[in-house]
Amino acid sequence: MPAEKSAAENNAVEELAAVIARTGLAVPERERADILTAWPYLADLRARVRRDPGYADEPAHVFIAAGEPLPS
Amino acid sequence: MSVPDYLTLAEAARLIKRRDLSPVDLVQSRLDRIAALDGRLHSFLLTLPEEALAAARVAETEIATGRYRGPLHGIPIGLKDIFDTAGIATTGNSRILQDRVPERDATAAQRLAVAGTILLGKLTTHEFAFGGPSFDLPWPPARNPWHTDHFTGGSSSGTAAAVAAGLILGGTGSDTGGSIRGPASLTGLAGLKPTYGLVSRTGVLPLAYSLDHAGPMAWTSEDCALLLQGMAGHDPADPASAQVPVPDYARALTGKIAGLRIGVIRHFYETDNVATPETVAAIDVALGVFRKLGASVDDDVRLSPLHDYAACGYVLMVAEAYAIHEATLKARFTDYGEIFRDRMVLAAALTAADYVQAARRRRQLRTEYMAATAGFDLVITASAPGPAPRIDDVPKFTPLDRPSLTMPFNVTGHPALTVCCGFSDNGLPIGLQIVGRAFDEATVLQAGDAYEKATAWRARRPTFGL
Numbered sequence: 001m002p003a004e005k006s007a008a009e010n011n012a013v014e015e016l017a018a019v020i021a022r023t024g025l026a027v028p029e030r031e032r033a034d035i036l037t038a039w040p041y042l043a044d045l046r047a048r049v050r051r052d053p054g055y056a057d058e059p060a061h062v063f064i065a066a067g068e069p070l071p072s
Numbered sequence: 073m074s075v076p077d078y079l080t081l082a083e084a085a086r087l088i089k090r091r092d093l094s095p096v097d098l099v100q101s102r103l104d105r106i107a108a109l110d111g112r113l114h115s116f117l118l119t120l121p122e123e124a125l126a127a128a129r130v131a132e133t134e135i136a137t138g139r140y141r142g143p144l145h146g147i148p149i150g151l152k153d154i155f156d157t158a159g160i161a162t163t164g165n166s167r168i169l170q171d172r173v174p175e176r177d178a179t180a181a182q183r184l185a186v187a188g189t190i191l192l193g194k195l196t197t198h199e200f201a202f203g204g205p206s207f208d209l210p211w212p213p214a215r216n217p218w219h220t221d222h223f224t225g226g227s228s229s230g231t232a233a234a235v236a237a238g239l240i241l242g243g244t245g246s247d248t249g250g251s252i253r254g255p256a257s258l259t260g261l262a263g264l265k266p267t268y269g270l271v272s273r274t275g276v277l278p279l280a281y282s283l284d285h286a287g288p289m290a291w292t293s294e295d296c297a298l299l300l301q302g303m304a305g306h307d308p309a310d311p312a313s314a315q316v317p318v319p320d321y322a323r324a325l326t327g328k329i330a331g332l333r334i335g336v337i338r339h340f341y342e343t344d345n346v347a348t349p350e351t352v353a354a355i356d357v358a359l360g361v362f363r364k365l366g367a368s369v370d371d372d373v374r375l376s377p378l379h380d381y382a383a384c385g386y387v388l389m390v391a392e393a394y395a396i397h398e399a400t401l402k403a404r405f406t407d408y409g410e411i412f413r414d415r416m417v418l419a420a421a422l423t424a425a426d427y428v429q430a431a432r433r434r435r436q437l438r439t440e441y442m443a444a445t446a447g448f449d450l451v452i453t454a455s456a457p458g459p460a461p462r463i464d465d466v467p468k469f470t471p472l473d474r475p476s477l478t479m480p481f482n483v484t485g486h487p488a489l490t491v492c493c494g495f496s497d498n499g500l501p502i503g504l505q506i507v508g509r510a511f512d513e514a515t516v517l518q519a520g521d522a523y524e525k526a527t528a529w530r531a532r533r534p535t536f537g538l
Contacts, residue, residue: 024402026406042418045472
């Protein structure tokens with residue numbers, strides 16, 4: 001008898017289904033279990049890029065306006 | 073004349089300049105070697121024998137009539153198959169672009185051609201420089217010449233295998249999270265990710281705009297210097313291209329590094345992504361060589377965990393890649409290889425806020441890195457946690473399982489060179505990274521060259537697992 005899925009695993013299944021529904025990607029059924037094995041990495045990635053930046057902390061690549069000739 | 077199986081680019085250049093080596097003989101010898109060996113290595117996905125021999129004859133005539141262009145004249149190279157070549161298919165090793173024939177050369181390819189290199193063909197890559205090693209793409213993955221059951225690393229896998237096996241004397245790679253340095257390390261080469269913006273990416277299939285770099289891969293740092301000289305320089309067609317002077321890189325290769333200050337980021341490979349004992353030992357021995365050459369070595373540069381740099385880079389990379397491929401993924405999902413497309417499903421789960429937070433984190437990490445390394449001319453860390461794994465033992469979602477040792481310098485944009493610093497017990501190469509200040513490739517290459525000349529590793533060549 002297969003082991004019961006944890007709450008986190010059930011959430012991952014639902015989240016993957018939602019991503020597939022939202023994007024319309026034709027992910028074959030047989031590949032979904034594989035993708036779910038990597039799902040826990042997403043939480044770690046998110047935690048590591050969110051380090052309580054201050055309001056004024058800008059992204060690394062911001063737009064820098066270059067000078068242009070004024071209309072005569 | 074008989075041409076040795078193995079020649080460095082610089083050795084060949086000196087012989088060609090003295091007219092002791094014919095470019096035609098050199099090209100023919102490489103074509104013969106490709107015919108003999110590449111059935112096992114799969115480094116090329118397209119060869120151009122007739123075009124290459126015709127170009128070699130032109131080079132020979134030019135050199136004989138006093139029109140020598142410089143050290144790349146008559147040198148056989150290959151281009152990773154994400155560099156556009158006019159009239160020659162450029163596919164990214166993907167069914168999506170299998171029949172694509174660009175009208176123009178990539179800027180870097182065009183510059184190498186003007187410098188006199190001779191293109192032997194297009195070199196295999198992970199799909200779109202990201203998905204691999206895959207067995208469901210138009211062409212099979214390259215094999216490691218040191219042992220063909222082992223991985224070359226990726227994504228510039230074909231360039232790595234072809235240079236290591238002596239099929240070409242140098243080639244191009246691209247590096248978004250380590251795709252030059254990883255394969256260079258696992259196949260025992262020198263591979264340079266230049267500073268972001270030094271080498272044009274115009275005409276190079278993008279993976280992630282804010283992290284993509286193009287650069288050279290060759291047997292030695294000196295060879296990389298010669299190739300970089302041909303590739304570097306401002307290109308107004310590349311929005312990230314920097315307007316900086318391009319120095320004479322070869323002039324920096326004095327063999328002397330006395331007085332250089334080197335910092336070592338040990339925690340990256342001793343605690344964050346624990347390297348094999350033989351890798352740690354090889355780097356320790358290499359640091360001793362740098363000391364012996366007169367550099368000072370500070371063993372304890374402390375940064376945020378490697379995982380933070382790797383996560384920041386990974387979020388930016390896959391989010392930008394998904395933006396590039398979104399429409400095609402929706403229309404032709406199963407025409408992509410399984411590794412690429414499944415990694416893109418994870419990317420699709422990221423949000424706009426995730427991407428912006430990664431870009432904010434990137435600024436923090438770059439600021440931290442520059443402060444921590446301000447007192448050093450160079451920084452050293454591992455290139456990979458160990459030698460090449462078996463090709464059938466590479467996880468599908470790597471590098472999520474272990475934080476990348478190369479990604480930090482894509483995040484910060486600093487130049488980083490991999491050089492070979494030894495071999496494992498089973499005969500596979502081990503590499504270390506030498507990282508410099510922005511646009512100071514000259515000092516990075518100077519240190520790599522001095523290290524290579526002070527050690528015997530460059531004399532050892534692959535045995536193809538025999």
